[in-house]
Amino acid sequence: MKPALPFGVTVDEQPLVIPYRIYQAEPPAGAETSLPPTQLAILNCLYTRHHDGRVRQRRLEHVLTLNEPWVVPYVVRLVGEYVLEILLDIRRGFVELDEPTTPQHAVYGQVLAANPSFLAVTRQRVASYWACYYRHLYSDRRYYPGSTLIESMRAAARHHSAPTRSRHPRV
Secondary structure (H helix, E strand, C coil), rough: CEECEEEEECCCCCEEECCEEEECCCCCCCCCCCCEEEEEEEHHHHHHHCCCHHHHHHHHHCCCCCCCCHHHHHHHHHHCCCCCCHHHHHHHHHCCCCCCCCCCHHHHHHHHHHHHEEEEEEEEHHHHHHHHHHHHCCCCCCCCCCHHHHHHHHHHHHHHHHHCCCCCCCC
16 A cells, blocks of 8 residues: 655655555554564554554654664654644653753754754644644643654754864864
8 A cells, every 4th residue: 555645854864755644454463573673663663654643652652762863753753743642752752852962862853953844844733733723721832742842853953953163273
């Protein structure tokens, strides 16, 4: 089955095309136990694109702790969606995103610095979903979990896209 509305990003200077949604049923119980860790991580990432929000949330749980560049677009795309419970899970899982010395900050910052349009579109989606569904819960958009996440991601991207400063003063 052809993926619905794929989107593209660049990861480690390589193009990556990700389906907007997948509609395949999850594998039967126990079928994933024989997969090597990387293949299982890829499967979990793909199922974060599932049409059922509960499946997306369950699979997200398995990829949140991974600091692999190719995982980043799958998680970031979830930030630009409407399921509040998923946003809260991501916020809880991103305890190191705001700390520049952590692997989480580095991997998210580097991937997002290389994909500014993906980050900008995600930010717009966050604002739209807040206005449509969550304005009554979060009267100030700055405190909406999607907004706090996207601002942390933008800060990490800025940190990793800033020009490097010379260690030696110019003469």
